[in-house]
Amino acid sequence: MQALIRRLTESYGPSGSEDQIRDVVRGEIRGLADYVTIDPLGNLIAVVKKKAKSGKKIMLAAHLDEVGFVVSHIDAQGFARVQLFGGVNPLACVGSRVRFADGRLGVIGIEARRDDLTKVPAVNELYIDVGATNAADCPLRLGDAAGFWRPMELAGRRLIAKSLDDRIGVAILIETLRSLKQTPHEVAFVFSVQEEVGTRGAGAAAFGLEADVGLAVDVTRAGDTPNGPRMEVRLGGGPAIKVRDARMIADPRVRELLEQRAREAGLATQREVLEGGSTDAAAMQIARGGMPAGAIAVPTRYIHTPSEMVELGDVQACVALLTRFLQRPIEL
Amino acid sequence: MPPRKASNTRLPARRTAARAAKSGPALAPLDLDLVRELSNAAGVSGDEGAVRRLILEAIRPYAAEARVDALGNVLAVKPAARGRQAPRVLVAAHMDEVGLMIVDHDSDGALRFELVGGVNERMLLGKPVWVGPRRLPGVIGAAPVHLVSAERRRAVTRLGQMRIDIGAGSQEAARRQVALGERATFATEFDLLDGVFRGKALDDRLGCAALVALLRGGPYPVTLHAAFTVQEEVGLRGARVAGYALAPDAALALDCTPAQDLPDSRGRENTQYNARLGHGPVVYRADRRAIADHRLVEHLAATAEANGLPYQYRQPGGGGTDAGALQQARAGVPVASVSVPARYLHGPAALARAADAEQTLRLLQLALAGWTASVLKRP
Numbered sequence: 001m002q003a004l005i006r007r008l009t010e011s012y013g014p015s016g017s018e019d020q021i022r023d024v025v026r027g028e029i030r031g032l033a034d035y036v037t038i039d040p041l042g043n044l045i046a047v048v049k050k051k052a053k054s055g056k057k058i059m060l061a062a063h064l065d066e067v068g069f070v071v072s073h074i075d076a077q078g079f080a081r082v083q084l085f086g087g088v089n090p091l092a093c094v095g096s097r098v099r100f101a102d103g104r105l106g107v108i109g110i111e112a113r114r115d116d117l118t119k120v121p122a123v124n125e126l127y128i129d130v131g132a133t134n135a136a137d138c139p140l141r142l143g144d145a146a147g148f149w150r151p152m153e154l155a156g157r158r159l160i161a162k163s164l165d166d167r168i169g170v171a172i173l174i175e176t177l178r179s180l181k182q183t184p185h186e187v188a189f190v191f192s193v194q195e196e197v198g199t200r201g202a203g204a205a206a207f208g209l210e211a212d213v214g215l216a217v218d219v220t221r222a223g224d225t226p227n228g229p230r231m232e233v234r235l236g237g238g239p240a241i242k243v244r245d246a247r248m249i250a251d252p253r254v255r256e257l258l259e260q261r262a263r264e265a266g267l268a269t270q271r272e273v274l275e276g277g278s279t280d281a282a283a284m285q286i287a288r289g290g291m292p293a294g295a296i297a298v299p300t301r302y303i304h305t306p307s308e309m310v311e312l313g314d315v316q317a318c319v320a321l322l323t324r325f326l327q328r329p330i331e332l
Numbered sequence: 333m334p335p336r337k338a339s340n341t342r343l344p345a346r347r348t349a350a351r352a353a354k355s356g357p358a359l360a361p362l363d364l365d366l367v368r369e370l371s372n373a374a375g376v377s378g379d380e381g382a383v384r385r386l387i388l389e390a391i392r393p394y395a396a397e398a399r400v401d402a403l404g405n406v407l408a409v410k411p412a413a414r415g416r417q418a419p420r421v422l423v424a425a426h427m428d429e430v431g432l433m434i435v436d437h438d439s440d441g442a443l444r445f446e447l448v449g450g451v452n453e454r455m456l457l458g459k460p461v462w463v464g465p466r467r468l469p470g471v472i473g474a475a476p477v478h479l480v481s482a483e484r485r486r487a488v489t490r491l492g493q494m495r496i497d498i499g500a501g502s503q504e505a506a507r508r509q510v511a512l513g514e515r516a517t518f519a520t521e522f523d524l525l526d527g528v529f530r531g532k533a534l535d536d537r538l539g540c541a542a543l544v545a546l547l548r549g550g551p552y553p554v555t556l557h558a559a560f561t562v563q564e565e566v567g568l569r570g571a572r573v574a575g576y577a578l579a580p581d582a583a584l585a586l587d588c589t590p591a592q593d594l595p596d597s598r599g600r601e602n603t604q605y606n607a608r609l610g611h612g613p614v615v616y617r618a619d620r621r622a623i624a625d626h627r628l629v630e631h632l633a634a635t636a637e638a639n640g641l642p643y644q645y646r647q648p649g650g651g652g653t654d655a656g657a658l659q660q661a662r663a664g665v666p667v668a669s670v671s672v673p674a675r676y677l678h679g680p681a682a683l684a685r686a687a688d689a690e691q692t693l694r695l696l697q698l699a700l701a702g703w704t705a706s707v708l709k710r711p
Contacts, residue, residue: 016623019711038710040581041664070618070648073603081603083648085618124604142645143617143629194623204664 001315002159004028005171006152009161012099014068014145015085015197018042020101021064025170025191032177033189043205044191046177052184056330059188059211059291060176060322061202061280062169062218063195066162067304068147069098069108069128071140078132080106080140083123086196087277090121092305098128099149104139106130106146148306157312158235164308166195168298168315169217175319176326183326195280199247202280206287213254213292213330216281217318219310220272220297231273233299235311238268239318242295247278248285253332254294261324267317272297292332296322357413359697360549362690364524366390367541371522371531374462376431376515377448377566380404382465383427387540387560394548395558401577403562405570410547410556419708421700422557422580422665423546424571424654425539425587426564429532430678432461432516434496437507441500443470445516446491449565453491455679460519463498464510469519470498518680527686529674534682535588536564538672542693543586552700564654568621571654575661582628582666582708585653586696588684589614589646589671605647607673610685612642613692616669619649621656625666631707632668635699641691646671666708670695 007028013021022044029036033046044064050057067086074080093108100106106128110121128146132138152161161167173189180187188209193201195218206214220240223231233240241258242250255271262269272295285293296318301309366386375383387406391398395408406427412418430449437443443463447453456472463470474494477485496516500506522531529538543558550556557578561570575583593605607614615632616624636643655667672692674684 016618017626019626039664040666041659042710043664072647072649075601075603083618085623143624143648145618197623200622200660201664203660204662208663 001171001175002154004174005159005161005168008167008170009152009163012101012147013064013066014147015065015194017101017145018064018193022191025064025174028174029177039205039208041201041204042193043201045205045209046189048177048180048183048187050184050186051182054329055184055186056212057186057188057210058326058330059190059206059209059214059284060173061190061192061205061214061216061284062173063166063192063201063280064170065193065196066147066165067196068145071128071142071144073142074135074138074140076135078134078138079127079129080138081124081127085145086304088304090123090126093126094121096306097149098146100140100144100146104130105149150306155309158309159312160307160309162306162308164300164310165219165303168219168300168310172217172298172315172318172322176322179319179323180326185326185330187326192280199278199280199283203283203287206284206291210288211291213332214281214284215254215293216279216284216295217322218279218295218297219300219303219308220274221303222299222301225301233270233272235299235301235309236313237270237299238314239321240270240272240297240299242272242281242297245274245278245282246276247282248293250281250294251292251332254292257330257332258294258296258321258325261328262321265320265324267321269321270299357552357697357701358549359694360545362541362545362693363390366544367529367538368522368524370537370540371533374467374515374517375427375429375533376433376517377428377563379515380427380562383537383540384560387427387544390544391547401573403570403573405562405574406560407574407578408547408558410550410552410558412555413551413553419554419581419703419705420557420578421554421703422559422575422578422583422658423543423696424559424561424574424583424585424658425543426536426561426570426654427540428562428565429517429535430565432496434463434510434512434514434516436512437503438495439503441502441506442495442497443506443510445496448515450678452678454488456494457489459680461496461516462519463496463516464514468498468509470496470516473497520681524686529684529686529689530681532681534674534684535677538588538674538684538689539586542689542696545693546696546700549697552703554700554703556700561654568652568654568657572657572661575658575665579662580665583655583658584628584696585655585658585667585669587653587669587671588674588677589651590677591673591675606649607646607671608644609673609675610688611644611673612688613695614644614646614671614673616646616653616655616671617648619646619651619653619656621652622659622667622669624655624668627708628666628668632670632695632699635702636695639698641695641698643695
């Protein structure tokens, strides 16, 4: 699974520019589903058809896109000014490397003479340097998007990579699709677009699919760092089952069923109560006439930085839990 | 709610398909008289009736079908030159403009007001306005300078300190003239001089006039659904239901965007100009509400380049157009936006160049005329 996670996290795909990562995923799932489609907004949808009359229609979502930068101005010296795609903290940017769709690398710099050096920099004080010497030889155009660039690294039982949010969810969906030998349900594996700018892909996909139950697989914060966020979730504690976040309350029946399936399999889980941020499940829950929805989250440190960190054991437990969930009856 | 009756009028189609099939679609010009009428009409969000009437009149002979939906959007159809399989492309321009709403009558007959949409309150003081459906002349006033302390004279006058004065001598007199909830707009008569438009509400009456011209021309290789939308300035509300009702294969918002391209006051390079006057149609790649579909952006850019039309990319950043709502309709719609650049939007008088507006219309016409199945094909 590490090799898969490396291929996914080292791919390019800021919000709205998911073509490359979608092609990578399409290659990984070739032959595994009954059919695969790409919907009008670019969501990749792999469907395993229903095998039993009692089966339900389940929508799973993990988002393809990563946070990033979009070029808003090329100045006279050839530096690119930027706006953000998604919630990137400018503190995580300075000195970071970014990559554009054509593979071109850049480094993020910051204006040295700012009004107050003790303050968190504003986005308009950042710039991307791609080695251009003036505006004319800068190869970038307004609207070109970049993501962070870092290769994946292993640190003991933990992985460090860019865009684990949410390529780790994508990896879990792919591994679940591979390990799902039999299921009574119709399962739509949705690899969604534009989550980081407002869960735009998953809402549209949910309208199109009209599923009975929805689950997002995404990352969540971990509270186990020095003076970290006030949160019970920790790395190594197992899949975090969503209770609520800033935009949704998970359906308690979905949460309980996930916890029950984990207990049956002897898998440890944690409960996720997230104060800021949300997932595709928030948009899925209110599509059309509504659907019961929940989320499985991978505890993750340093989210939306070039160096996000997860524990492999948590990731494998998510695959085991999701597989078991899909193999058993889903009665709410 | 404005006094309005929903209607569903079917209008006779124009039989120009045979001719167009040979020579390409007719490219109707921007109707400058219509631009003038639209700019002068009052249509603050939620009260678009006057604009709607002008548009229904203007498109009557040219659309196969024109109806007014439940929220007040005008939805018109131009059938494709041939084939029922033609892609269905929605082009949206919003009828509403930002403005003011009367919320109270003071004891002295002055009118308290609130803002509708994003109006910069610093632009209000001393401006003449038209109030209500009878377009009563009014002035936005505040305490005269000799009654204001030295300290307050230097401060920005806030909304709560301003009133609209229609010359009523008492609360009762004011009540007889103006009802609560009536709108006021800037009393700016449209002017055209040497290729420059000056007027109120160019955002988005320029888009409306261009969309009328799209309907007057054609037919195109696509079925053109024209949506003249309501309540864009207060949250893309009309486009949301139009997108749901029409569920097109692709959608383009035709709007107006600020050109903040004047020099930086500190003498530094202006890095936040949004768009530039005189540089042609403004193609969006990302704003706060939508990331434009790459395939549509490519089609627009390729169309401009192949036809020697200038175009510019808008600076990604804040703001939004009807495309933001249209993208989220039903199972999702690929969207893009094209705007006319104009200075001083959302104020008493905006300034735009006729050439930018005409080139924006031309880009849309040629993009529709050159539409093939490969536009939405994924690589």
